[in-house]
Every structure is written in C-alpha cells, then in structure tokens.
Amino acid sequence: MAESVVAEGAPESAQRVLLEILIHGPLSRVELAERLGLSGPSLTRLTKPLLASGRLFQGRPLVRAAGRPILPLDLDPASEHFAGVKVTADAVYAVVTDLRGEVRAELESPLAGHAPDTVADAVADVVRALPAAFAPLSGVGISLGGNTADGRTVGESHFLEWVDVPLADLVEARLGPPVTVANDVNALTQAQHWFGAGRGLDTFVVVTIGAGIGMGLVAGGALVGGAHGALGSIGHQLLAWTEATCWRGHHGCASALLTTEAVESAAERATGRAVSYDEVLRGASRGDPALRAVVDEAAGALGLLLATVMNTIDPATIVVAGEGARLGETGEHAMLAALSGAAVWDSVRTPVRVQPFAFTEWARGAAATAIRSRMLR
Numbered sequence: 001m002a003e004s005v006v007a008e009g010a011p012e013s014a015q016r017v018l019l020e021i022l023i024h025g026p027l028s029r030v031e032l033a034e035r036l037g038l039s040g041p042s043l044t045r046l047t048k049p050l051l052a053s054g055r056l057f058q059g060r061p062l063v064r065a066a067g068r069p070i071l072p073l074d075l076d077p078a079s080e081h082f083a084g085v086k087v088t089a090d091a092v093y094a095v096v097t098d099l100r101g102e103v104r105a106e107l108e109s110p111l112a113g114h115a116p117d118t119v120a121d122a123v124a125d126v127v128r129a130l131p132a133a134f135a136p137l138s139g140v141g142i143s144l145g146g147n148t149a150d151g152r153t154v155g156e157s158h159f160l161e162w163v164d165v166p167l168a169d170l171v172e173a174r175l176g177p178p179v180t181v182a183n184d185v186n187a188l189t190q191a192q193h194w195f196g197a198g199r200g201l202d203t204f205v206v207v208t209i210g211a212g213i214g215m216g217l218v219a220g221g222a223l224v225g226g227a228h229g230a231l232g233s234i235g236h237q238l239l240a241w242t243e244a245t246c247w248r249g250h251h252g253c254a255s256a257l258l259t260t261e262a263v264e265s266a267a268e269r270a271t272g273r274a275v276s277y278d279e280v281l282r283g284a285s286r287g288d289p290a291l292r293a294v295v296d297e298a299a300g301a302l303g304l305l306l307a308t309v310m311n312t313i314d315p316a317t318i319v320v321a322g323e324g325a326r327l328g329e330t331g332e333h334a335m336l337a338a339l340s341g342a343a344v345w346d347s348v349r350t351p352v353r354v355q356p357f358a359f360t361e362w363a364r365g366a367a368a369t370a371i372r373s374r375m376l377r
C-alpha cells in the first residue's frame with residue numbers, strides 16, 4: 001500500500017479527495033483510494049468531515065461493466081458559483097460558472113478607458129450585473145493579456161499600458177469576494193486542465209492564436225507560470241524571414257505571421273483588397289488559390305511554432321485555441337507538414353487538437369482560476 005507517502009488526515013489529502021471528484025466526476029471509494037494511494041479506513045476518515053459538511057454526498061448508484069452497482073461519492077457543482085471576467089482593450093466579458101466550470105450566464109460591457117480605477121469599476125459593475133440567482137459568489141477571476149507573479153498584481157500589460165497594478169486589491173475593495181488575477185492564456189490553460197481537453201494529462205500545452213499569440217503549460221500535473229508569470233511568451237518567436245513585420249518591428253515573428261491582423265494583411269497584399277479573417281478561411285476552403293496560399297503560409301508558420309513547443313516541452317497533447325484557432329483546421333495539411341518537418345525525433349509525434357473556440361472561453365478560463373484558488377485554499 002502506498003499510503004505511507006501521504007500524511008494521514010493532512011488537509012491536503014482532503015483537498016485531493018475533493019479535487020479528484022471535481023475533475024473526474026463521481027468516484028467510488030475503491031477508485032478514490034486507488035487514485036490517491038490511500039487505504040479504505042484512511043479514505044473513510046478523510047471523507048467523513050466532507051460528507052458531514054455537505055461538500056461531498058453519496059451519489060446515485062453507478063453500474064460499470066458487469067457486476068453490482070457502486071455507490072460513488074460526488075459533489076454538487078451548483079453548490080458554489082464563480083465569476084470570470086476577461087478584460088480586453090474596449091470591453092469586459094463576464095460569465096458565471098458553477099464549481100465544475102459550466103457557464104450559467106454571460107454578459108459584456110464596454111470599457112471606458114484603461115486607468116486602473118476605470119478597469120476595476122468596469123469589472124465590479126459587470127460582476128454586479130450578473131444574475132442575482134448565483135449570489136453570493138465564492139470567488140472572482142480576472143484574466144487579461146499581461147503577466148502576474150502572485151495572482152493579484154498585474155506586473156506588466158502592454159495593451160493597458162500598466163506596470164505593477166494591484167488589480168485584485170482594487171476589485172476586492174469594490175466587490176467583496178476573493179479575487180484572483182491571471183494571464184489570459186494561463187487561465188484558459190487552467191480551464192482546459194481541469195474541465196477540458198487536458199483533463200487527466202500530466203503534461204500538455206495550450207497554444208492560442210488570435211489578436212495575439214500565447215502559450216500555457218501544465219507540467220507535473222500543475223499549471224506552470226514561470227519565475228515572473230511570463231512563461232509561454234512565444235508571441236515574438238522568429239519563424240521565417242519575411243517582409244511582414246510585427247508592431248515591434250520583427251521580421252517574420254509569430255505575431256508578424258499568425259495574428260488575425262497579420263493574416264488579414266497578408267490576404268490584402270495577395271488580393272489587393274481588404275479581406276476579413278473569416279473570408280480568408282472561407283475563401284481558402286472554397287479553393288480560391290490566392291487565399292489558399294495565404295492560409296497555407298500562415299498554417300505552415302503555425303506548424304513551425306508548434307514544432308518548437310513540441311521539441312522544447314514534449315507535451316502529451318498540444319491544444320490550439322483562441323479566436324484564430326480555425327487556421328489550424330483550414331490549413332491542417334500545411335500545419336502538420338511543417339510540424340513533422342521540424343520534429344527532432346521520429347518517434348515523437350505529438351497530437352494537435354484544434355479547438356472550436358467561442359470568445360466566452362476566455363472568461364470561463366478566468367472563472368477556472370477562481371475555482372482553483374477556492375479549491376486550493
């Protein structure tokens with residue numbers, strides 16, 4: 001029995017029981033004991049207070065394969081609710097989720113300016129405007145394009161022109177519930193890890209493409225933020241020398257080739273007219289040769305970026321997400337050809353999952369960071 005490695009009755013063991021059930025759904029006592037390396041009596045000791053306090057309950061009997069039904073332990077996802085808010089340059093997008101990250105309501109509101117107090121007011125207002133049925137909230141998560149080392153202060157955000165803004169303090173002072181601040185890609189990765197394509201995976205990566213390019217990493221079963229909360233800053237990775245430049249003046253970096261704006265600019269250069277991102281992808285799918293070439297060039301650059309990630313990290317899976325993710329579908333062939341061409345090991349072929357993406361996923365990610373804070377405290 002591997003029981004000796006876990007201090008009996010330690011709070012973190014009770015936490016691990018709750019987490020297993022939160023992430024994997026209802027589990028029998030036998031399954032739980034196996035997953036956590038605990039003896040039956042130890043598990044009973046740990047679950048007793050959780051059952052007494054109502055955080056866990058005896059779920060409905062489950063029939064698995066042949067044999068008698070098992071009585072699982074479960075938790076009620078509707079017992080707690082969380083708000084998640086994604087801050088963009090001109091709006092705030094909010095959702096309410098339950099404890100398992102299911103979106104129950106959503107709302108958006110324009111952002112009047114980028115001063116810290118203006119943003120904190122907008123976040124507090126949109127959270128207050130969410131349906132009262134979900135109050136009181138157990139936590140609020142805020143995500144944005146920026147880094148944070150401690151989950152409370154935004155160290156640096158280019159689009160807001162912020163340095164060291166204590167956003168969690170500002171919003172807590174207005175709202176009350178505990179507030180967690182996260183980089184938007186890390187927040188999305190957290191949601192994928194517990195409630196999405198990364199469930200149960202020890203090492204996986206989320207690469208986002210859209211207005212910007214980002215990456216989130218789960219390694220050793222936990223989200224990894226780096227020393228400054230800046231891990232995954234792959235947006236200016238050099239991919240190929242091209243005439244196209246990013247806003248920082250790099251030729252052929254990921255931002256110069258892969259952002260929504262970069263793809264639209266490439267399409268305009270190829271066709272001599274303004275073409276939206278959707279039109280570029282639709283035109284390529286229909287066989288327009290100029291737009292097909294634009295998509296394949298961008299998708300090839302995406303494949304090179306994914307190869308760098310694969311060669312550096314060796315994840316179990318790479319999830320491509322973000323509002324530009326469909327590039328990985330429409331340009332799948334060029335993306336995968338570039339990926340395998342740049343792979344170092346013939347035996348390592350990391351699966352790439354391109355996710356259908358709705359903009360609310362960003363706010364849901366913010367809620368997932370609030371759920372994580374709640375579960376780990």
Ligand SMILES: [Zn+2]
Pocket residue numbers: 235236237246247248249250253254255256
């Ligand atoms: Zn760049």
